Amino acid sequence: MLEIALNEIRRGCAEIIDEERIIKLLKAYYDEAKTYTVKAGFDPTAPDLHLGHTVLLQKLATFQKYGATVQFLIGDFTAAIGDPTGKSATRKVLSNEDIAKNISSYTTQAFKILDESKTEIVYNKEWLEALGALGMLQLTSNLTVARMLERDDFSKRYASQTPIAVSEFIYPLLQGYDSVHLKSDIEIGGTDQKFNLLMGRQLQKVYEVKKQQAVLMMPILEGLDGVQKMSKSLANYIGVTDEPNDMFGKVLSISDDLMWRYFELLSTRTLEDIASLKAGVEDGSLHPKKVKEDLALEITARFHSQEDASSAKAEFEKIHSKSQIPTDIQEFSCEGEIWIAKALVDCNIEPSTSQARRDIKQGAVKINQEKISDIQLQLTGGEYILQVGKRKFAKLKVN
RNA sequence: GGUGGGAUAGUCAAGUGGCCAACGACGGCAGACUGUAAAUCUGCUCCCUAUGGGUUCAGAGGUUCGACUCCUCUUCCCACCA
Numbered sequence: 001m002l003e004i005a006l007n008e009i010r011r012g013c014a015e016i017i018d019e020e021r022i023i024k025l026l027k028a029y030y031d032e033a034k035t036y037t038v039k040a041g042f043d044p045t046a047p048d049l050h051l052g053h054t055v056l057l058q059k060l061a062t063f064q065k066y067g068a069t070v071q072f073l074i075g076d077f078t079a080a081i082g083d084p085t086g087k088s089a090t091r092k093v094l095s096n097e098d099i100a101k102n103i104s105s106y107t108t109q110a111f112k113i114l115d116e117s118k119t120e121i122v123y124n125k126e127w128l129e130a131l132g133a134l135g136m137l138q139l140t141s142n143l144t145v146a147r148m149l150e151r152d153d154f155s156k157r158y159a160s161q162t163p164i165a166v167s168e169f170i171y172p173l174l175q176g177y178d179s180v181h182l183k184s185d186i187e188i189g190g191t192d193q194k195f196n197l198l199m200g201r202q203l204q205k206v207y208e209v210k211k212q213q214a215v216l217m218m219p220i221l222e223g224l225d226g227v228q229k230m231s232k233s234l235a236n237y238i239g240v241t242d243e244p245n246d247m248f249g250k251v252l253s254i255s256d257d258l259m260w261r262y263f264e265l266l267s268t269r270t271l272e273d274i275a276s277l278k279a280g281v282e283d284g285s286l287h288p289k290k291v292k293e294d295l296a297l298e299i300t301a302r303f304h305s306q307e308d309a310s311s312a313k314a315e316f317e318k319i320h321s322k323s324q325i326p327t328d329i330q331e332f333s334c335e336g337e338i339w340i341a342k343a344l345v346d347c348n349i350e351p352s353t354s355q356a357r358r359d360i361k362q363g364a365v366k367i368n369q370e371k372i373s374d375i376q377l378q379l380t381g382g383e384y385i386l387q388v389g390k391r392k393f394a395k396l397k398v399n
Numbered sequence: 400g401g402u403g404g405g406a407u408a409g410u411c412a413a414g415u416g417g418c419c420a421a422c423g424a425c426g427g428c429a430g431a432c433u434g435u436a437a438a439u440c441u442g443c444u445c446c447c448u449a450u451g452g453g454u455u456c457a458g459a460g461g462u463u464c465g466a467c468u469c470c471u472c473u474u475c476c477c478a479c480c481a
Contacts, residue, residue, distance in 0.1 A: 226437090255437045289434045320435045339448060355428085358443055364429045376448075389429060 002026055005066045012055070012265045014191045014219040017198070021214035025185055029067035038063045039071040039184035039200075039213070041124075041175060042110075043078070044102040049109045050237035051299070052221040052230035055265045057113040059188055059218055064118045071182050072110065074103055077125040078171065109240050112303055127181045128174055139173050142206050148172075151195040172196040176203040183209050188216040221265055224250060226258040244304045248312035251296035256281075256288045259295060267298055325369075325385055326393060333397035340365075340377040347386055347394035356388075364389050 005026055010016065028034040040060055042053075049057075060070045076099050107121060131139070148169050172195055179187055179200030189197050194217060201212040220229045223236025230237045238250045254262065263274045280286030293313065300309035318324045332347045341356035344365065350356040359365050360375050366387040367379075379398050386394045 249435075252435055253437095256434095257437080287434075289436080292434090292436085316435075341448070352446065353448075354446060355444080357449085359429065362429050362442065390435085 001030055007271075008062050009059075009066070009216070011062075011271060012059075012218065013216055015194075015217045016214070017201070017216075018212065018214040021211065022186060022216075025214075026066060033067075035067050035069055036185040037071050037120075037182065038068045038186045038188060039073055039179060039182055040188050041073040041075055041178065042106065043075050044099050044106060048232065049106065049240045050230055050232065051240070051262075051266060052223075052237065054113060054240060055218050055221050056188060056190070057110055058266070058268075059216070061113050061115065063186070063188075064115045068118070068186070070114060070119045071184060072107070072114070072119050072121045073178055073182070074106075074121065074123050075175075076103070076123045077128040078174065112240065122182065124174070124178050124181075128177070131177070136170075139177060139203075140170070142203065143169075143173065145169075172199045173203070176200040179213055180204055180207045180209055184213045185211065186214045186216060188218065190220050191217045192220060193217070219265070222258060222261060224254055226255050238299075240303050242303075244300050244308040244312040245315055247303065248296045248300045248309065248316055251299055252292055252316065254292070256292070259288070259292050262299075263295060267295060269298075320390070325387075329385070329393045329395045331395045331397065333399060335399050338379050338396075338398055340367075340372070340379060341375065343379055343384075343396055344386060344388065344394075347396055349386065349388045349392040349394050359388055 002023070006023065009022065016022070025034075025036040029036065038060060040056055060068075060072075064070060111119075151172070175196045176199030178184075180203050183204075184200065187197055187200050194215075197215045197217065201215065204212045222228065223230035224238070225236045228236060232239075238247055242250065251262070260274070260278060263269065263277070264271075267274065269277075277286065277291050281288050281291055297309045297313060300312055304312075315326060319326050330347070334343070334346065338346075340360070341350070341353040344350040344356040344359075345353055350359065356365070357375050360372060363371050363373065365372055368385050369387075379396070381398050384396045384398070386396055
């Protein structure tokens with residue numbers, strides 16, 4: 001029993017600190033039905049979750065399966081202040097309303113994966129605001145500058161003379177203090193959070209919370225390009241609220257190599273299953289496309305439904321494999337005659353008539369499945385299916 | 400506070416008086432090839448019913464027949480020194 005649980009917990013992890021502690025907690029759960037807490041912090045600045053976030057959520061769900069209560073920590077305190085971090089564009093300071101709105105959409109999305117009955121939503125504003133200047137000073141006195149500079153990010157920036165705001169030193173402390181207040185048994189986060197996660201351990205020791213939290217780090221999920229981390233700003237993400245068709249298509253568009261990574265971190269299949277799939281692909285008995293389709297189905301079904309997933313698959317095949325026209329196309333209409341380039345722009349499938357001309361010249365534009373080459377073409381009365389490239393469709397009615 | 404350097408298309412980055420709608424790289428789009436991909440090859444990548452016209456090189460003025468290029472001011476960045 002314990003072995004199985006542990007293996008599942010270890011799956012895909014980048015690093016575990018104090019695994020002994022986790023084993024003890026699991027043992028206590030099996031022997032005495034004692035539960036424990038797992039903390040994970042979320043930043044309510046971005047209301048849309050993508051698959052990168054779900055890696056963490058799924059790990060939390062695994063813990064729930066094995067006796068954990070999840071402390072779903074919302075960093076509303078830090079969000080209200082803003083983050084001066086130099087590297088990414090300075091975070092906006094959010095209004096309370098925005099934060100509240102983000103939080104509610106956040107949690108609805110999160111509960112597609114997490115078990116709500118075993119989740120406790122906590123807000124760090126509650127105790128951080130109460131900390132006060134004195135508490136803050138006490139907190140900072142636990143740490144030396146030298147220790148702070150151990151953090152990779154800081155030391156690099158210091159060496160390269162990139163500015164570091166003093167408040168940036170405070171953030172890890174606050175995050176660590178969250179663990180003190182919540183008396184978390186385990187905290188999980190991305191590998192980029194290592195320093196902050198360890199801070200929780202250190203502060204728990206100082207503040208004499210009986211035990212130090214174990215730390216489990218998940219790797220950062222690569223985006224669709226397979227190189228950079230999945231993030232909204234890089235537009236290489238799969239959002240959990242994406243339409244089934246989009247979601248299915250996006251999963252299918254990842255490279256074969258990346259697919260295994262997604263299997264490990266996102267699929268609920270067992271590791272043995274995945275290993276045998278991989279072996280099958282390697283010896284040629286399984287087509288990689290087929291395997292990837294299964295992954296796409298699984299992921300789509302998780303956030304929508306089994307039916308949505310299979311119809312997304314059918315739709316996809318219709319468009320791509322058989323190069324037919326999708327079922328749902330946006331419809332437009334206009335009066336009288338219309339010039340083809342203008343029509344494409346009006347139907348939102350081309351950004352400008354200049355671009356439309358170029359695409360027509362290149363043979364990327366089809367009307368009713370027929371390639372066209374005449375830039376001057378005028379459309380007169382009738383219904384047309386306009387297509388640019390493989391993906392952009394529109395239906396136009398000319399009256 | 401002082402002294403230098405910089406701001407060019409989605410990003411990086413050439414261009415230092417006309418040959419500039421602006422080299423190149425990345426990204427993006429399209430075509431071929433495929434498995435829908437990836438890799439590869441090719442073309443395109445400011446706007447406009449276009450063998451032409453318009454608007455661009457941080458902003459505002461100026462010099463000049465002509466300015467991304469020279470001058471002045473403004474804004475913002477960066478480096479060195481305090």
